[in-house]
Amino acid sequence: MSGSNDVTEATAGRPGLIERAGLPRPLAWGFVGLLIFMIGDGVESGYISPYLAENGAGTPARAAVIITVYGALVTAGSWLSGALSDVWGPRRVMLLGLVIWGVLEVLFLAVALPTENYPLMLLTYGLRGFGYPFFAYGFLVWVLAGSPAHRLGSAVGWFYFAFTGGLPTLGSLVASGSQPLIGEYATLWLSLVLVVLGGVVSLVGIRHARGGGRLAAPGVSTWRSIGNSVAIAFTNPRVGIGCLVRIANTAPQFGFLVFLPTIFADDLGFGTSGWLQLVFVLGAANIFANLFFGVLSDRLGWHRTLRWFGCMACAVSSLCLYFVPQYVGQYWVAVLCAAFFGITLAGFTPISVLMSLIAPGQKGNAIAVLNLGAGAATFVGPLVVAAFLDVIGPGGVTIVFAAMYVLAAVAVRWLRVPAESQRIVEEGGTLQEVGAPMPEGRA
Known part of the structure; x- marks a missing residue:
């Protein structure tokens, strides 16, 4: 154990390639996982609306209602992700986002779409809107809490590089290649695989990194934190x-x-x-x-x-x-x-x-x-x-x-x-x- 510490101390003053690129080393796998996760989330972005209209929604207007509900809950999830990260810790918020995304997507793909059950499609796809904001913005709070303060700009730059690189850019590219080969429905299952893979890579890869636990003072409750997120x-x-x-x-x-x-x-x-x-x-x-x-x-x-x-x-x-x-x-x-x-x-x-x-x-x-x-x-x-x-x-x-x-x-x-x-x-x-x-x- 002491030998390991000696090595760490000896090399601490020599930044490696990861540090020179502006990445906080303990969080590096988090950025990799975020990119994969957002690629999976972005796979559907280019065709989900017409696909819903043709597979259960019935009309473009009814499909637009599903997308609107999803967008509203994405906005709500983006706000709540920060408030909850303070009291629950970014790690738990990210895990919750991954579970929400995965479970609701399985219900959406395995039950709602095959039965063309519009209310269930609205419920499962809409509520899934909490998934990616909890995961992605929970990780952003972790980055801001655990990165050296004098390198925060670089760390945030890498966050948005991974975020926007996946959604919608590389996600749409993956969809353009997979749809001719396996079809639109199977491509949605592929997106689930990518999201789960990205979530696992992040949460396992940075499980020991600083900043993942509770950030708020001991007396702050969940509801108080949510209230503070408005009052602040x-x-x-x-x-x-x-x-x-x-x-x-x-x-x-x-x-x-x-x-x-x-x-x-x-x-x-x-x-x-x-x-x-x-x-x-x-x-x-x-x-x-x-x-x-x-x-x-x-x-x-x-x-x-x-x-x-x-x-x-x-x-x-x-x-x-x-x-x-x-x-x-x-x-x-x-x-x-x-x-x-x-x-x-x-x-x-x-x-x-x-x-x-x-x-x-x-x-x-x-x-x-x-x-x-x-x-x-x-x-x-x-x-x-x-x-x-x-x-x-x-x-x-x-x-x-x-x-x-x-x-x-x-x-x-x-x-x-x-x-x-x-x-x-x-x-x-x-x-x-x-x-x-x-x-x-x-x-």
């Missing part, structure tokens, strides 16, 4: 501001999806396939940019990266995405603009780090508010379009979106880090050392 936005205004900045991050992206398909496919003559390729380019650019800006933010500064490479760069890229192709009319220019916008969206990566540092004693609750902002963005963007499109046109709406990014850049100045968090960053510790008890030795 008001009792700690910086958390509330962070939520607004997170809304500004992707609200324009969801808003663009409302009116840009018609403009690019019809008005500019790129066609539906051309528009879908632009969406893929945007997503692919964003995946790798998440990793880049995560690592960069640890060196350049989290506030500076968020303000200039996130908020202000998105203000410019959003204007470019709409106006430049209008004037140039060349498809390759639209491709460059889509990639530019996808890259700048990743400049918001440090917001997760700042939210956890702003409320170090309530890391899970702060992330719950952040996730709530991510969910709110999915309807704030379309709401802005609905309110202004007929009044000021698509160009005017784009300017409104750019203004949202500028306002977010101004708001970043209030996302100040408290002294105790700053001390931990400077000393190279982890956020689990701030404002929370130390759970069991290996947590």
Whole structure:
């Protein structure tokens, strides 16, 4: 045992390839498992709606109801994952997410779909919406609690690299290859296999990593933590501001999806396939940019990266995405603009780090508010379009979106880090050392 400790001490000062890449070594298998899990979750994303309409839902409208219920519970699960991670520990929340996903998917595939039982399809598929947020965002809280504070940007960058790499990018790619070979129904079973495999890889691979146990103080109950996950936005205004900045991050992206398909496919003559390729380019650019800006933010500064490479760069890229192709009319220019916008969206990566540092004693609750902002963005963007499109046109709406990014850049100045968090960053510790008890030795 002592020999092992000697080796650890001797090598502690020599970072290996994993550390140089910005990955916290004790959590490395967690990122691998998350990627596999999200690939499995993303397999269905490209065809589930028409498949449901043809296999039990009956009509596209009834299929849309199932998808809407699923989306609502994904939003709720994204919020609850942080609050529950504080009191139950990220490890248990991840395990619960894996069990929910697996059990409900088996019921959905083995019972609801074969019998074309619409109420059961609505119940099983809808409730499964809690699964991936519990697993993925539970792991995000674990990453924020267990990673060295001065490398949090890199760790969060790797999280979003694995998350968005699986859902929907590689997941859709797997589906495109498997459907011609085994069919749509068997592909859904394949997604279950991938999800279970990814969950096992993560939970077994990081079972001894620091940060997986309870994070909240001993007197905090589950219901109190859930209540605090709402109250913290008001009792700690910086958390509330962070939520607004997170809304500004992707609200324009969801808003663009409302009116840009018609403009690019019809008005500019790129066609539906051309528009879908632009969406893929945007997503692919964003995946790798998440990793880049995560690592960069640890060196350049989290506030500076968020303000200039996130908020202000998105203000410019959003204007470019709409106006430049209008004037140039060349498809390759639209491709460059889509990639530019996808890259700048990743400049918001440090917001997760700042939210956890702003409320170090309530890391899970702060992330719950952040996730709530991510969910709110999915309807704030379309709401802005609905309110202004007929009044000021698509160009005017784009300017409104750019203004949202500028306002977010101004708001970043209030996302100040408290002294105790700053001390931990400077000393190279982890956020689990701030404002929370130390759970069991290996947590």
